[in-house]
Amino acid sequence: MKFSPHTVRASLTTPLGPMTLAATDAALVGAWFDGQQHQPSFDEWPVDPGHPLLRAAGQQLLEYFAGQRQHFDLPLDLSGGTAFQQAVWAQLQQIASGSTVSYGHISQHIQNPAAVRAVGAAVGRNPISVIVPCHRVLGAHGALTGYAGGLDRKIALLQLERPL
Incomplete structure (x- = not known):
């Protein structure tokens, strides 16, 4: 999986455990439960909890886990895959x-x-x-x-x- 060199990340605490979210300026590129198989190394990505897409993704995920959301409204970038x-x-x-x-x-x-x-x-x-x-x-x-x-x-x- 290839990710933009401009990827940033933030952590999110969910009822199913902590997650790491990743985004560029244009789209969400990742959401992994901590320790999940096949997750990339996050070390090179700066932490930016104030990033608008990461904040929106975190809010929507928390709404989902609270049973208040069934659909997500976020720009996604999956172009790093084959x-x-x-x-x-x-x-x-x-x-x-x-x-x-x-x-x-x-x-x-x-x-x-x-x-x-x-x-x-x-x-x-x-x-x-x-x-x-x-x-x-x-x-x-x-x-x-x-x-x-x-x-x-x-x-x-x-x-x-x-x-x-």
């Missing part, structure tokens, strides 16, 4: 809150039905957790499979979104 990853991440953004799909469903929608494992790898490397809802992807027959932020968080996110 073309394949970007196609998978675009499909993740189509999954409605309270819904789930399978890895096979995504592979069908990107016109690559044999790429189920590669889809799983791309989902796991999604750089914008929660906002780009990789937690809404399940294994075959609804099996709860891995989540880069931890299976316990995946379960909590799905329960938070469960329709009444």
Whole structure:
């Protein structure tokens, strides 16, 4: 994953643990639970808790965790991924809150039905957790499979979104 040299970061405390948010002047480029698999090294990015996009992302995430928001309204930049990853991440953004799909469903929608494992790898490397809802992807027959932020968080996110 490639990130702009102008990336800044901020921390956010959530009910599911601390997160690190990252943005450029133009868009949000990352949201990771601390310790999440595949997260980049943040050391080179200056801390800027007053950055407008980081503040907006933090506010919207807190509203989401409080059950007050189902959709995010933030500019996103996922261009640091490969073309394949970007196609998978675009499909993740189509999954409605309270819904789930399978890895096979995504592979069908990107016109690559044999790429189920590669889809799983791309989902796991999604750089914008929660906002780009990789937690809404399940294994075959609804099996709860891995989540880069931890299976316990995946379960909590799905329960938070469960329709009444």
